[in-house]
Amino acid sequence: MMAPDPDAAPPPAGQPAEEKTGPAAYTREELEHAILGADFLETTDEVTAGSGLTLEQARRLWRALGFPERVLEMGYSAADVDAVAKVGAVVDSGAIDFDMAVNLTRAVGQTMARLADWEVATLISRVEQLEASPEATGSRLGSALRIVEEVNGPFEGLLTYAWRRHLAAAVARVEAMGANEEDLHTTAVTVGFADIVAFTELSNRLDEDRLGDLIELFESRCHDVVSGLGGRVIKSIGDSVLFVNESAEPAIETAEGIINVVGRDARMPDVRVGLASGSVIMRLGDVFGPPVNLASRLTAVARRNRVIIDDATAALLSPERFETRRLTARPVRGFGLVEPVAVRRV
Incomplete structure (x- = not known):
């Protein structure tokens, strides 16, 4: 097989390249x-x-x-x-x-x-x-x-x-925010963090291909659930997915959906979900503010395949549909003593 001619002219712009073979076929x-x-x-x-x-x-x-x-x-x-x-x-x-x-x-x-x-x-x-x-x-x-x-x-x-x-x-x-908010960069939402349990230990046990497949499946399942319930995935951060919903009850449904398709699948790892509600700043496709940080911190409090919420989220839930229970106060980095709230459907 002849080696590619280094002096050969490239194909005209917009035309497919002539097929070449060999490990160094293309510069x-x-x-x-x-x-x-x-x-x-x-x-x-x-x-x-x-x-x-x-x-x-x-x-x-x-x-x-x-x-x-x-x-x-x-x-x-x-x-x-x-x-x-x-x-x-x-x-x-x-x-x-x-x-x-x-x-x-x-x-x-x-x-x-x-x-x-x-x-x-x-x-x-x-x-x-x-x-x-x-x-x-x-x-x-x-x-x-x-x-x-x-x-x-x-x-x-x-x-x-x-x-x-x-x-x-x-x-x-x-446009919807404009009817209620003075600053269009700021809006009230419920923020969710879905986190894989014991991810460091898991990543040390799995080979690279299996770990990559698992993360891809975790992200895709979370994305499908969030989108299907009208929320938005803001970003994936390795073993976590950050999402937002415009109100608290769809966020609870989203959290439950993620637990059902990830944590309750025997082939997938367990997950924890933290939810916090309040005002966030939206910039460059991302969200910032105390609810984002608190939702992330609450995942460390949640038990496996459980949802933990903050007071603000609990206050937005219908008592006819959801039952909430305060947990023991504990220190949460950046927030002092916090009483997390467990939630379940009535």
């Missing part, structure tokens, strides 16, 4: 070209000149996207120039200022970086299947590129659709 530049469909012919100065932004502004946007600068290299494509120029045009229109543009760009960069890692990790098993089949290319990278070419078109459309749907939902939430 990094060829891989980037095959996925992006563009040649890197621009320097930092050319990006700046073509975008209408200052050099420092262009650099801030590029860093916000999460990419390193290639100051002296021809490391940018015409598409990079166009992307930066479009952001600059929005700023010039007066719709937002430059700092807001940087914040939005950072949100896109961080979200897309995680999405790309998630996509690649998800497709790895399919790549290995292909390379063990008669369809093998002789290169895992070759198979990966073939899958990307087949999958990315439909999923690019799904990405735009999902963003618009979530944007519509977020605007609706802000």
